[in-house]
Amino acid sequence: MADGNCLISNEWICGEYVRTRGQELTDATLEHVWITLASVAIGLLVAFPLALLARRWRVVSGPVLGLTTILYTVPSLAMFSLLLPVFGVSAAVVITGLVLYSLTILVRNIMAGLASVPEEAREAARGMGYGPLRLLFGVELPLALPALMAGLRITTVSTVSLTTVGAIIGYGGLGNLIYEGMRSFFKAEVLTASVLCVALAVVADLLLLALQRLLTPWARKSRKGTT
Amino acid sequence: MDVVAKAWTWLATGSHWAGPDGVWHRLGQHLFLTFACLAIACAVALPIAVALGHIGKGGALAVNISNAGRAVPTFAVLVLLLLSPLGTHGQWPTIIALVLFAIPPLLTNAYVGVHEADREVVEAARGMGMTGGQLIRRVELPLAFPLIMTGVRTAAVQVVATATLAALPGGGGLGRIITAGFRLTDTPQVVAGAVLVAGLALVVEGVFVALGLVLDPMRLRTGRRPAAARRQPADQAPASPVLKT
Numbered sequence: 001m002a003d004g005n006c007l008i009s010n011e012w013i014c015g016e017y018v019r020t021r022g023q024e025l026t027d028a029t030l031e032h033v034w035i036t037l038a039s040v041a042i043g044l045l046v047a048f049p050l051a052l053l054a055r056r057w058r059v060v061s062g063p064v065l066g067l068t069t070i071l072y073t074v075p076s077l078a079m080f081s082l083l084l085p086v087f088g089v090s091a092a093v094v095i096t097g098l099v100l101y102s103l104t105i106l107v108r109n110i111m112a113g114l115a116s117v118p119e120e121a122r123e124a125a126r127g128m129g130y131g132p133l134r135l136l137f138g139v140e141l142p143l144a145l146p147a148l149m150a151g152l153r154i155t156t157v158s159t160v161s162l163t164t165v166g167a168i169i170g171y172g173g174l175g176n177l178i179y180e181g182m183r184s185f186f187k188a189e190v191l192t193a194s195v196l197c198v199a200l201a202v203v204a205d206l207l208l209l210a211l212q213r214l215l216t217p218w219a220r221k222s223r224k225g226t227t
Numbered sequence: 228m229d230v231v232a233k234a235w236t237w238l239a240t241g242s243h244w245a246g247p248d249g250v251w252h253r254l255g256q257h258l259f260l261t262f263a264c265l266a267i268a269c270a271v272a273l274p275i276a277v278a279l280g281h282i283g284k285g286g287a288l289a290v291n292i293s294n295a296g297r298a299v300p301t302f303a304v305l306v307l308l309l310l311s312p313l314g315t316h317g318q319w320p321t322i323i324a325l326v327l328f329a330i331p332p333l334l335t336n337a338y339v340g341v342h343e344a345d346r347e348v349v350e351a352a353r354g355m356g357m358t359g360g361q362l363i364r365r366v367e368l369p370l371a372f373p374l375i376m377t378g379v380r381t382a383a384v385q386v387v388a389t390a391t392l393a394a395l396p397g398g399g400g401l402g403r404i405i406t407a408g409f410r411l412t413d414t415p416q417v418v419a420g421a422v423l424v425a426g427l428a429l430v431v432e433g434v435f436v437a438l439g440l441v442l443d444p445m446r447l448r449t450g451r452r453p454a455a456a457r458r459q460p461a462d463q464a465p466a467s468p469v470l471k472t
Contacts, residue, residue, distance in 0.1 A: 073432050074425040075388035076472055077395070081405050081421035085230035085414055101471055154297065158471050161300035165392065165472075168409060175302060182306040182396055190310055194303035201298035 006188065014188035021189075024177070029196055032173025035166065036159050036204070039095045043102030043155060050103065051110035052136075064107060072104040076165040084169065094166035101162065102155040109151025113144030146219060149212040153205050160201040174200075233415035234422065243419075248407070250423065256399035257427065260390045264322055265383055268329035273375070276334045280341025280371070281363050289338045293331040301328060301389055301472040309396045321393040328389050328472065329382040336378025340371030369444040376439035383435055387428045388472040401427060 006014035018025065054061035074082075079097040087093045117140045125139045141148075164175030172179065174193040181189030213220065237243060244250040279285040304327065308320035344367045352366045368375075394402025404420030407413075440446065 070429065072471065073384055073428045075391040075402075075428055077388075077391045077402055077405055078421035078424035078428070081408075081417045082425065085418060157294075157297050161298060161303075162471055164300040164302045167302070168395065168406070175300070178300075178303050178306050179395070182309065185310060187310050190303070190306050194300065194307060197300050197303060198298050205298070 010185070010187050012187045012191045014192075017188040018192060025192065025196065028174045028177050028193065029200065031171070032160070032163055032175075032197070032200060035091060035094055035098070035163050035171065035173055036156065036200075038091075039098035039159050039163075040102060040152070040156050042095065043099045043106055043159075044152070046099060047103050047106035047110060051107045051114070054107065055111055055114055061111075068100075068104040068107055071100045076101075076162055077168060080166060080168060089169050089171075091166075091171040093169055094163065094171045097166075098159050098162060102159060105151050105155050105158075109147050109154075110144065113147030113151075114140055116147060117143045142216070145216050146212065149208060149215075153208045153212075156204045156208060157201045160197065160204060164197060173197075230414055230418055234418035237415045237419040238422070248403070250401075250404065253399065253401045253403055254423070254427070257387070257390050257401045260318075260321065260325065260393070260400060261383065261386045261431070264325035264386050264390075265329060265379070267322075268326045268333055268382060268386075269379065271326070272330045272333035273337050276337035277341050277363060277368070277371075280338045280344075281359065281367060283342055286338055286342060289331075289334045293335045296328065296331045297471075302392055302395065304328075305389075305392060305396055318398070320396075321390070321398045324393070325386050325389050329386050332381035332385060333378045336381070337371065337375045340374030340378075341367045344370035372443050372445065373439060376435065376442070380432060380435035380439065384428055384432050385472065387424075387431050391424050392472055 007016050007020075050064055054064045071079075076097065079100065080093055083093045083096050087096065121139055121143060122135065125135050130138060163173050164178060166172035167175035167179035170176065174197045177193035178190050178197075181187070181193065242249075246252065276289065279289070301324070305320065305324045308314065308324055311320070313320050313323065341363075348370065349362065349366055352362055357365065390398075390400045391402035391405070394400055394406045401420060401424045404423065405417050408416030408418075408420055
């Protein structure tokens with residue numbers, strides 16, 4: 001397998017491929033990582049105020065939840081294609097599409113998290129003279145973290161896998177390699193990129209899980225893990 | 228937006244709708260693939276899920292399959308199947324991929340629905356002397372119906388989306404209009420195809436929402452709380468586990 005012939009005989013697993021195209025694989029992985037990071041970060045920045053608005057005014061929550069759900073229904077290939085005329089061929093097309101998808105899960109989870117904060121905790125904080133902003137960031141947000149993080153994990157994992165479809169416009173990270181391998185029937189390229197993609201999703205999920213443990217030290221004592 | 232106008236013109240041109248590359252033919256392929264695969268997936272997943280839910284075991288398995296599925300890119304699976312020995316068998320790689328991706332939402336929702344059918348009602352029915360089969364048919368299935376339908380709906384939309392992706396490796400369906408547009412660098416055609424695909428996904432979603440409401444065997448009973456609202460643990464995504472494609 002390692003004797004270089006695997007490139008000629010088109011094996012699924014080919015060490016020679018990984019050795020000779022290391023740079024290409026690294027570049028694709030890095031592109032995949034930054035597209036995912038940008039999408040999830042922007043998604044979080046957009047979802048948070050949306051969730052707060054939807055919580056504050058009931059009139060807003062219906063349209064916000066409805067619209068994000070409808071957006072989630074749109075197939076990714078169509079979503080990226082629809083955004084194409086707006087941004088031209090650029091990474092912005094893929095990132096915007098992924099942000100729109102992330103809103104569905106993030107907004108819902110942030111709202112569910114905030115709704116699960118016990119009223120007594122709010123009352124206690126108000127009694128201690130907490131203003132609305134301090135109440136939000138000092139009490140409500142930390143208590144909503146498990147739900148928020150659960151949403152963030154789902155979003156991140158599906159964003160990693162969806163980024164591959166960006167290959168249609170050339171900004172798909174590892175998806176580019178899968179697309180290229182598909183056209184040339186190059187098995188090792190497709191399998192290696194696919195495996196890296198799944199590995200990336202798993203690593204991201206574990207990192208977020210660790211972050212959640214770190215951010216919610218109280219949850220470890222009172223509950224048996226929050227998934 | 229010049230492109231929007233041009234996309235509209237593309238859609239309004241009769242010749243784009245006829246012929247083997249036309250919209251009608253692609254739509255037919257898309258719908259045929261969707262319903263064939265959805266039927267296969269239902270036939271495989273629902274009996275297993277209902278049986279497991281009735282016994283009350285295997286739930287972790289269903290949820291884990293869904294979660295693991297989310298990490299695997301649909302596009303990668305399609306291409307891997309295509310390059311495998313199966314690839315020479317026409318539509319089979321696409322069909323297998325579509326069925327694979329439709330199973331998790333079906334399995335999870337049906338399992339949760341049956342398993343969490345109101346336990347007191349189930350116990351009461353058992354006390355009245357119902358057998359296992361009667362219990363499933365007359366109590367658990369009607370109670371689980373809304374959640375099962377949610378799973379079917381999610382799976383249907385999932386299959387529509389995945390059938391679109393099947394165009395990337397050269398499969399049929401509406402996605403072909405988009406990929407053909409890319410190859411011709413014809414942006415209006417790409418946008419027109421995307422509008423058709425998005426529209427189809429929304430229509431399928433709407434049809435299944437309506438079906439779920441109309442067919443619900445419990446819909447005439449008063450005081451029914453929406454089943455979905457009652458069964459959601461706060462820590463989980465409110466949306467049923469969806470594998471977005």
